[in-house]
Amino acid sequence: MKAGVIVFPGSNCDRDMAVAIEQATGQKPAMIWHKDAALPRGLDLIAIPGGFSFGDYLRCGAIAAKAPVMRAVADFAHAGGHVLGVCNGFQVLIEAGLLPGALMRNAGLKFICRTVHLRVETGDSAFTRGYETGQIVAYPVAHHDGNYIADADTLARLKGEDRIAFTYVENPNGATADIAGILSGNRRVLGMMPHPERAADPALGGTDGKALFAGLAAALERVA
């Protein structure tokens, strides 16, 4: 599996993401600067890491979503490529219109930085095939704007199409329907607030995120 990690000014989980991908695939991902208008050839996965792209000015992820590289990422996604957005990466994917809804300030107004438990709502995606549906996993969260909002129609569509990937066992931020992560209509774009890349090595205090990267590597190896 060939992967690329997008790097914006203010990204701070880009190297954690690269390490997690390399551990799962044995290959270093390409690090792609936000000003690049074209992606390296032959990528199977693009990861958009957590952080504070462009200082989260205007709205979280809003300026990054308009960066030159995001036009190429959108083309990649529309052509059926796999895209993983974590935390700020999720905000960027939403602002770029690749996933529906919006992410607002946490209901409690506090920055939340701790490990939470998630329920895997669907094993039916390249990202979640390493888990059982209904499995409870522990991932860290670290965000100020993770309160997922969707209107009733969008929510009904997400539920009806089995596109809710993860929910919080105990909702930390007020997200609609406890949503922690969602899939695109073709199930190839995943956006999530919790950090699998920070739970993919025993040295980081947890390994529940490892199965996400391993599942992805196994699924996309055949595509490559």
Added chain:
Amino acid sequence: MRARVYVTLRNGVLDPQGEAVRHALGTLGFAGVQGVRQGKLIDLTLSATDPKAAEAEVAQMCEKLLANTVIEDYRIEVLAE
């Protein structure tokens, strides 16, 4: 020419920051505050000279970047100097 854009959360979207401000005002004894909505004000200095064209251009800016129309409304004022 200058333009001023007000970005506010759409009606029906919970505004946690506004709620926190409302609560604080109540604590200060301002009992009559029934609701607070917080927003953003963005001032633009434009080289355009035609107010109509400027407003149309700023509307494009709002749709593309300045507002997230999933959750936010915007209002534009064009101020001739």
